[in-house]
Structure formats: structure tokens, C-alpha cells
Amino acid sequence: MSKNAYHIREIIPSDNLKIAQVIRTVLTELGVPKVGITYKDAAVDKMFETYNIQKATYFVLVRGTAILGGAGILPLQKAKDIICELQKMYFLPEVRGKKLGFNMINTCLEAVKKFSFEKCYLETLSWMKGAEKLYTKVGFKTLNNPIGNTEHHRCILWILKRL
DSSP states (O other): TTSSEEEEEOOOOHHHHHHHHHHHHHHHHTHHHSSSGGGGOOGGHHHHHHOSSTTTTTEEETTTTTEEEEEEEEOOOOOOSEEEEEEEEEEEEGGGGGGGHHHHHHHHHHHHTTTOOEEEEEEOOOTOOHHHHHHHHHTTOOOOSSSSOOOOOTEEEEEEEEE
């Protein structure tokens, strides 16, 4: 594999610091409040450990030794159905618009099927229009209310894909 090629792989422990920097860099770039969203989540600093449980996984987008983005699947907290949450999908500006987000979400959806979830849920911010467009493209539908308990009260766009 070329060192200049992008590839998606599962997270490893040594990725924790790099992916935390990516997530916080993107959130800062977007001017997102630091409370009530991912920025302050304790999980951001220990992504490998957070997603190293049953029916969960986190993927990173890599080019050479650089981590440029990521996304993960985790069972949705306090949900009544067999449902997971697509979480912490962020990409640095230099990789946006290259269909890598599309590749990442499809990689995550393959994991969702492997884990036998019936639905995939996510929450996002209303001004993240590029992300919303991507989610719609792969079959997510907007909901009127949140489900489960993500503890991200500032995210007011709720989206679901039935599998």
C-alpha cells in the first residue's frame, strides 16, 4: 500500500491521542460549544478503550502515519430496540469532499450489519450540512425527537437508518 494512499482501519491504542486531536480540532474549527457535545466527552481521550467492547468498533482514516478522521459504532444507551449509534464521525478539512466520508460511513454500516443491529441512529448539529447530506445519501431519515440517551443536548438533528 502506498504511503500516500488513504485507508480505513480499526483503531489501535496508540491512535488515542491523534484521534482526540482530530475531533477537537474539527469541533474548534466549526465553532462548536465545548459543553453538551462530544468535545468534553471522556471517551474522546480513550477511544480505543471506549470502543473495545462487544458490538462496538471505531475506525480511523489513515494516510501514512497521520490520522485524518474517524467514526464509530456503539450500542445506543437506554434504547428500547436493537439499535446502535454512529458516533464521533469527524474529518480534517484536507480530506473532506474526497468521498472518504462516504467510504467511512459504509465501513461503519458493514459493522452494524455484522453486529446484527436493526437500526442505526445518530445525532448531529443542525449547521453541519455536509454531514447531513452524506447521511441522507446513504439512507438515514430525519426524526422529530431524539431516542436513547447520548447526553449531547446541543445536538438537535436526530437521524435514523433502518437496516
